[in-house]
Amino acid sequence: MAWDLARVLAHAAARPGKAVSRGLAEADGCVLGTPLVSPGAVPPVDRAAMDGYAVRGPGPWRVNGHLEAGAADPGTLTDGQATGIVTGAAIPTGTSSVVRYEDAVVTGDRLEGPADDGRHIRRAGEECQPGDQLLPAGVVVGPAVLGLAATVGLNRLTVIPQSTVAALVTGDELVHRGPSGPGRVRDAIGPMLPGLITRAGAQLVGSGVRHLPDSLDELTKALSEMQADLILVSGSSAAGPADHLRPALSSLGAEFVVDGVACRPGHPQALARLADGRLVLGLPGNPFAALVAFLTLGVATITRMRGLRLPELGHIAVPGGVRCHPTSTRLVPVRLTAHGAVPIGHGGSAMLRGPAVGDALAVVAPGPAEAIAARLLPLDPGIT
Ligand SMILES: Nc1nc2c(c(=O)[nH]1)N[C@H]1C(S)=C(S)[C@@H](COP(=O)(O)OP(=O)(O)OC[C@H]3O[C@@H](n4cnc5c(N)ncnc54)[C@H](O)[C@@H]3O)O[C@H]1N2
Numbered sequence: 001m002a003w004d005l006a007r008v009l010a011h012a013a014a015r016p017g018k019a020v021s022r023g024l025a026e027a028d029g030c031v032l033g034t035p036l037v038s039p040g041a042v043p044p045v046d047r048a049a050m051d052g053y054a055v056r057g058p059g060p061w062r063v064n065g066h067l068e069a070g071a072a073d074p075g076t077l078t079d080g081q082a083t084g085i086v087t088g089a090a091i092p093t094g095t096s097s098v099v100r101y102e103d104a105v106v107t108g109d110r111l112e113g114p115a116d117d118g119r120h121i122r123r124a125g126e127e128c129q130p131g132d133q134l135l136p137a138g139v140v141v142g143p144a145v146l147g148l149a150a151t152v153g154l155n156r157l158t159v160i161p162q163s164t165v166a167a168l169v170t171g172d173e174l175v176h177r178g179p180s181g182p183g184r185v186r187d188a189i190g191p192m193l194p195g196l197i198t199r200a201g202a203q204l205v206g207s208g209v210r211h212l213p214d215s216l217d218e219l220t221k222a223l224s225e226m227q228a229d230l231i232l233v234s235g236s237s238a239a240g241p242a243d244h245l246r247p248a249l250s251s252l253g254a255e256f257v258v259d260g261v262a263c264r265p266g267h268p269q270a271l272a273r274l275a276d277g278r279l280v281l282g283l284p285g286n287p288f289a290a291l292v293a294f295l296t297l298g299v300a301t302i303t304r305m306r307g308l309r310l311p312e313l314g315h316i317a318v319p320g321g322v323r324c325h326p327t328s329t330r331l332v333p334v335r336l337t338a339h340g341a342v343p344i345g346h347g348g349s350a351m352l353r354g355p356a357v358g359d360a361l362a363v364v365a366p367g368p369a370e371a372i373a374a375r376l377l378p379l380d381p382g383i384t
């Protein structure tokens with residue numbers, strides 16, 4: 001299956017989560033399920049934009065007191081009156097201007113200074129009016145959205161919650177500390193998965209990445225038991241005697257959405273749906289191939305679960321050219337420069353050196369010779 005089609009099918013196969021109401025702190029990283037509408041005006045009243053004196057009419061003025069930031073009733077000024085005020089405090093009724101401390105000349109209770117009408121005043125409703133739609137549904141909730149929600153007085157947001165992802169790393173040869181050696185391969189996929197899952201906008205469930213031996217029974221049991229919207233399984237995607245993913249999926253009656261992708265690396269990746277709707281993503285055991293598979297099918301499914309559209313990938317020039325594969329899409333680690341993308345090598349399917357120093361992957365369409373342009377797939381799935 002062509003790489004682009006596999007991505008689209010993976011996106012279409014996932015179900016968007018149902019919108020729920022969440023407190024602001026718990027809504028971080030979720031997607032707005034309904035538009036963010038301001039219940040009131042912001043600011044609710046006219047406020048001082050600078051520390052100084054609220055004044056009325058032309059100077060000089062007589063200073064009659066000082067307003068604290070939390071003063072509930074700022075009172076009223078008459079012509080020729082001034083009151084000390086702090087940034088953000090409600091201004092007294094009748095205020096025509098605020099004179100900054102650094103512009104003020106104070107002699108006893110007499111104040112002089114520049115006072116253009118309306119200067120240094122934040123008007124009520126200047127940021128928004130009651131009922132204004134500030135953000136549409138489908139926006140990812142980040143720090144600024146949380147701050148905005150609080151500014152307009154909201155305590156909760158309606159959001160599509162993060163989807164849940166479980167991660168299984170298989171392989172009898174894998175070790176999790178120290179170097180590789182004869183009969184030992186250091187697990188390089190397990191350490192990548194939590195960050196990839198979180199950056200993609202999902203939540204790793206269980207007690208983190210789970211390690212399984214090459215056993216059909218154990219894999220089948222784990223797949224039938226793990227409660228998550230998406231289950232990642234690395235290292236049993238090919239056709240060898242220890243590659244149990246496809247037999248396990250068959251025994252569970254799973255239906256394949258994608259069964260192999262025409263891309264290099266990562267061609268054995270697969271996505272299947274279990275009878276109860278949970279999705280299972282097979283990540284090839286070669287570490288760069290596993291990363292490519294997560295960025296291809298994993299990100300597409302999580303994107304849909306978040307209620308988001310599959311982002312279009314932008315095009316970039318590859319001025320030095322990059323070799324095409326005749327029938328498969330190539331995913332090539334590149335550095336981004338002012339002139340375009342530059343392949344950086346070390347992009348073999350068992351290597352992570354290229355992607356670790358790269359800024360992105362160039363998506364090189366199949367073709368007979370060399371490409372001088374490609375699309376860009378972010379290596380950080382949090383970047384769209
Ligand atoms: N007869 C075929 N053999 C292979 C094919 C094929 O189509 N037909 N495809 C090759 C490609 S391409 C890939 S990629 C791998 C996929 O293999 P599996 O997903 O079954 O994974 P393994 O066989 O267990 O491992 C392959 C390779 O990767 C190393 N590995 C596995 N897990 C990890 C890990 N967590 N960290 C680091 N390295 C890992 C493992 O030791 C093997 O060297 O199959 C090819 N063969």
Ligand code: MOO
Pocket residue numbers: 263264265266267268284286289290349350
């Ligand atoms: O295509 Mo495999 O997925 O190269 O390593």
